[in-house]
Amino acid sequence: MIHVTNLSKTYNGTTVLNIENLEIKKGESFGLVGNNGAGKTTFFSLLLDLIQPSTGHIINNSVQVNNSEAWKPFTAAFLDESFLIGYLTPEEYFYFIGELRGQNKADVDALLAKHEDFFNGEILNNKKYLRDLSKGNQKKVGIIATLIGSPEVIILDEPFANLDPTTQIRLKKIIKELAANPNVTVLVSSHDLLHTIEVSDRIVALEKGRVVKDIHTTAETLQELEEFFAV
């Protein structure tokens, strides 16, 4: 589904990302772990064509992302609050995204109803604009919005951060469900090794922009990763 070739990103002579070759298969649930500054967000931003690669390219479903925009219809992402429109209510935001992805109001309503427990009664009909929601609640909105219109590639940057324990568990359930669908490729980054292992069947660890581990999740993965990061 996603091919990365000779990808690198350099700022003022400092290489922040350098991936020679990486292939993410269709239907894979892909976890990206690494310390601060490892290049996780840079990688996702490159995947969404928000920054330009210094060398190399990414091919998403046979579309080269920095040349064509044809990847947009089947890709959905939530990186940070700059993916939210602050002056809209959550409902308006969902409908807006829905309309951009060719979904009508009823489709969106059905999806929202399905995830009602994830919202925990704090999102819908709450008479608040997105800018007035707490960080955690904003994140809930952003995550659910990526599911609108059944995208084939879903990219979530640090989805577990700022969420309360109950919501973290519910989010893991949602991601696992997505991962079970052979047509959906999920990419999740996190600092939390345990969460990532639970939801991903493949884990890549980045360090200073390079791939240092690439493992399929097994019972021993956590131990292996903990040993790696315990310096």
Next chain:
Amino acid sequence: MLKHFITLEWKSFLRSASFTSNLVLKIFMILAGLYFIALFLILGAALYYILEESQMKPFPVVNTFIIYYLFGDLIMRFFLQKTPVMNIKPLLFINIRKNSIVNYTLGKTAISFFNVLHLFFLVPFSVVLFIEGFDPLGVSCWFLGMILLILANNYLNILINKKDLLLYIIIGLIVVIAGSQYYNLFDITQYTRSFFMGLYEMKWLVIVPVILCGILYEITFRYFKKNLYLDAGLELKHEIARTENLTWLNQFGTLGTFLKNDIKLLKRNKRSKMTIIMSVVFLFYGLLFFSNGIESYSAPHWKIFAGIFVTGGFLLNFGQFVPSWDSAYYPLMMSQNIKYRDYLNSKWWLMVIATVISTVLASFYLYFGWEVYAAILVGAIYNLGVNAHVVLWAGAYVKTPIDLSTSKNAFGDKQAFNVKSLLLALPKIALPLLLYAIGHYTLGSTFGFILVASAGVIGFAFRNKVFAIIERVYKTEKYKTLAAYKQKN
């Protein structure tokens, strides 16, 4: 303590993103500042002799009109002076007394350019008074009184910026006073002249400005201190949100989707509301031209100038910041399945609708004759055909992120109408003026109108071409724009 504050301030100034990226504009502003300083210096030094030359008693005349000088100062401040901003949150829990935080924040506004500028008028003027043999002590008291009144204006402006009600009261007051003076109903200068003369003659009157300035400082101080809590002035006010579906726009397809969003953008953010207020103000701007209120505006080609502004208030104010209005969520827009053409189309339609509404509302100008309204109609056509494209085109290069919510923060700034936007508006005006002037002075005013209108119609024909160019600009500038918008976030 003061030393710490000043180093913080200095660093935030030097390291601010706009300082490095906007050097050209900075230089331009510095030049403009120097120009005003020179103007005030010359005025201060020469005013006395100019008035004497025209057989008037300089000092009483100055004291008669100085009240309007102060009014003017207040209005200029409201539009141009930024209210004090200091990164206060990180200081709240540190071992610094709240009083010093507030005193510093307010105190530093006293050395703002808008206060210092007046010294360049007042100092040379007072020196001239000394030379001309006025009582030195009296002149000093007058000088001191004026400085204090300027400072009072400074603090009044801060309060006005925080409390909308006060703004309306003061605007109302100035309008009533100026209006009744104009129609000879009530002449406030009679009273204020005695007061300002009194500052010189009776010295002790200087106590009035001292008290006034003191009271205003105290009110501002209390207001700031009271709001120095995370859930008061430092926290955003939470409005009660209402979901609006605006389903009637659905019939327009993708265009409708964006229009819905833009309407909400305009309605729900103070910064964008300011645009609407400004377009209403622009609507009445033509009165200055057509009522012959200002002599230098009565030359024929100024009619077109008025026509452009009367109908184009929204277009000029809003259009120049496309796509910056969406800067806060630009990464979302760039990763969604959005066609630039649809996006631009929505903004363009918004400007078209606003221009048409302004043109209809401006029909009251028919009172001044059909030729006046013809100028407005022609201005509207030119706005729709040419300016709508030009502003969008120019906007594509503007990479200043717009913080829609700053206005809601008690310690933020709310001036949506700034020097930059004025500067960018100028080139869109010069061409139609020129076209009209060519027509007017060769074959008459009708030909002038025809020339400007046909420029508008021709511009219309190039719409798709221009949109294609803007789209290309959007694509080539995409990464730079994303990076620039990120700086603020």
